[in-house]
Amino acid sequence: MEVFLQQLINGITLGSIYGLIAIGYTMVFGIIGMVNFAHGDVFMVSAFIALIAFLILTTWLGITSIALALFIVLIVAMLFTSLVNWVIERLAYRPLRGSFRLAPLISAIGMSIFLSNFVQVAQGPRNKSTPPMVQGEFVIFTQNDYAVTLSYKQLIIWCVTAVLLLAFWYLVAKTRLGRAQRACEQDQKMAALVGVDVDRTISMTFVIAAALAAVAGTMYLMYYGVVSFSDGFVPGVKAFTAAVLGGIGSLPGAVIGGILIGLIETMWSAYFSIDYKDVAAFSVLAITLIFLPQGLFGRPDVEKV
C-alpha cells in the first residue's frame, strides 16, 4: 500500500512531464498530420538551455533565491526553445508542406539526428549534472518504517504543470489564435478562405509546442538533476505513446495519456522489472495502436474512398 502510494506520486510527476511533451506531438499531428519526430530532441535542447540559464543565474549573477532563479530559467527556456522550433519549422518542414507524405517524416528524423549531435558536439558527450536545485519533502504518512513522501520538487512540477495547462487551455479555447488553430485543424483550405493565416497559425502551433516542451525540459532537469545529449529519444517516444494513448489530436487526451504512461512506467518498475520499463511503455504503444487506434479520446478515423 505505501509503496503503491509512493509510486502513484512518482508516476503522476513523471506523467506530467510526458503530458507536456505529448501536447506538442498531438497539436502538430492535429494541424499538419505529421509525426514531429524531432520533438523529443527539442525537449532535450530545452533542458540544456535551462541548465545553462540556471548556471548563469546562480554562479555568475549570484542569485540565491532558488524560486526566482527557477522562474527566470523557465521563461528563458520557453523563449529560446520556441525560437528554435520556429526556425526548425521554417527551415525543415514548411518547404515540404503539401509534398509527398513521407518527406516531412524523413526531414524530422534528420532534424532529430542533427539536434542531438549538435548538442553532443557543442556541449560534449558527458552527462551534465547539477547540484540539487530544490531539496526537502513532506512526509505524508509513515507505515512499517516506510515514509510516503511528496518532495518539494514534485509539488513544483504538479503546480507548474497545472498552471500552464490552464493557461494553455485558455489559449486554445478562448483566444483568436486558438480559434484559428482549431479551424486549421478541421480544414486548412476553408480556414484560409475565411481569412485565417494558415502559415502563421502553424508556426504558432510549433512555438506553443516548443514552449510546453521547454517547461517539461526545465522540470526534467530540476527533477533528475542530470541531462545528456541522448535524453531526447526515449522521453520523446514515450510522450508520443501518451499522445496516441489519449487519442492523437485530443489535447486533454495527451495529458491523461501522459499521466497514464507515467503511472504504467513507475508501477512496472516497482512491481515487475526496472530493466524492462521501456519495454512496458513501448508495448503500450503497440497494443494501443493495434486494438484502439483512435485512442481513449480520439475521433475514429473514417476512411473514405
Next chain:
Amino acid sequence: MADGAPNQRVDMARALRDAGFTALLAFALFLPLIGFQTVTNIRNDLILTTRWPLLFAIVAVVGAGRLAFSLVFEPWLKQRTLRPVAAAPAGWRAVFAKWFTPFAIGFVIVYPPLVIALNGFGGAVKWIDNFGIQILIYVMLGWGLNIVVGLAGLLDLGYVAFYAVGAYSYALLAKTFGLAFWVLLPLAGILSSFWGILLGFPVLRLRGDYLAIVTLAFGEIIRIVIINWVDLTNGYAGISGIPRPTLFGIPFNADDNGFAAVFGLEFSPLYRVIFLYYVILALALLTAFVTVRLRRLPVGRAWEALREDEIACRSLGINTTNTKLTAFAMGAMFAGFAGSFFATRQGFISPESFTFLESATILSIVVLGGMGSQIGVAIAAIAMIGGTEIMRELDFLKQIFGPTFDPTQYRMLLFGFAMVLIMIWRPRGLIATREPSVFLKERKSISADRINEGHG
C-alpha cells in the same frame, strides 16, 4: 536596362535586411548552446565557459550565407525557371540508362584489384573494408528494406531488429554448435523472416506514420531484450570471438593450413578482407536480383498494387494479409543475411550496433534514393555512408582548425543535416522517376509529379 538598375538597388536593400535579420536570428539561436559551454572542473562541479569568437564566427557565416543566397542563388534560380528548358538529348540518356547498370556492376567487381593497384597492399585494406564493405552492407540493407518500403509501401522504422536477429542467430549458433558460416547464413535468414512475420502480424491494420512508430517500438523492444537477457546474449558486453568465414574450410589465418599457406602466398590480412568484400557483393547482388525477379511475379505486382491503393487492392480480391506478410518476411530475410555477414565480418557484436539510428539511416537511404528505385538506393547508400566515412579521412582540416579538431565527431551532425537538405531539394528522392513493372505496348518512365497525382 533603365528600369533594371533601381530594381537591383531595391534588391540589395532587401538582401541586406534579410541577411541582418538572419544573422540576428542565428545569434539568438546559437547564443545558449554555442556561446556558453558547460564543462566539468577539477572538483567535478559544472561550470560555464564562454566561446564568443566561435559564436560570432558562426553568426557571420550564417549572415554572409543568407546574403549570398539572395544575391547570387535566387537570381540564378529565377533565371533558370525563366529560361526555356533545353530538350535533353534523348539518345544520350537512353545509352546512359542502358549501360549504367552493367558498368556499375563491372566496376564493383574490379574494385579490389583496382584499389590494390593504386594504393599497394597496405593502403588497400582501408578502402576495401571501410568504404567497399561498409557501403555494400548498407546497399544490401537498403535493397532489403526497399522491398518493404519501396515496393509494398509499408513504412518500417524497426528494420534493424531483423538485422540484429540475423547477427545474433549467427553468433550464438556458430559459437554454441560450431556450425559454419555458409550453413548458418540461410538459417539466419529463415529465423529473421520468421520474426518478420511474427512482428508483421499485429501491425497489419496499421499504415503510414502509425506503422512506422509501432515498428520503431518493436525494434527498441528487441534491443532492450538483447541488452537485458544477459544469460543468452551477454548484454551490453556483447559477444566476441565469433568464428570468421572460411573458403571451403580454408581459414584466413597465418596457420599452415591457412589460405595464404595453401596457395603459397605470403600471409596478409588483406585476403580475408577481399574475400568478405566479394561475399557481401554477391549477397547484395542476390538481393537486387531477387527483387527484380519478384517484381515480375504476382506477389511483386501485388506489393506494388498495395502501395498504390490498399482499398482498391482488397476490392480486386488480393489477399492483403499475405501480401503484407510476404513483404515483411522477404525484407527481414535479407536483413538477416546482412546481419550474419556483419557478425562474421566484425567478429564481435553488441547491442550498440543495432540502435534506432541504424534503422533511421537505412530508411533514409531508401527514401533519399527514391523509393522503389534500386539504383537510387545504391547511389544514396554511397553518398550517405561513403560521405560520412570520408569525414574520417579529412585530416588536413586539423591543419586549418588546430590539432584538437576532430572531423569524425561531425559525421552524424552533417548526416542529419544532409537528410533535411536532400528532402527539401528532392522530396521524392534522388531517382524519382519510376519504371513501371507492367506496361501496355510501350515502356515509359513516370516522372515524379505524375506519381504525386496518383499515376504509376
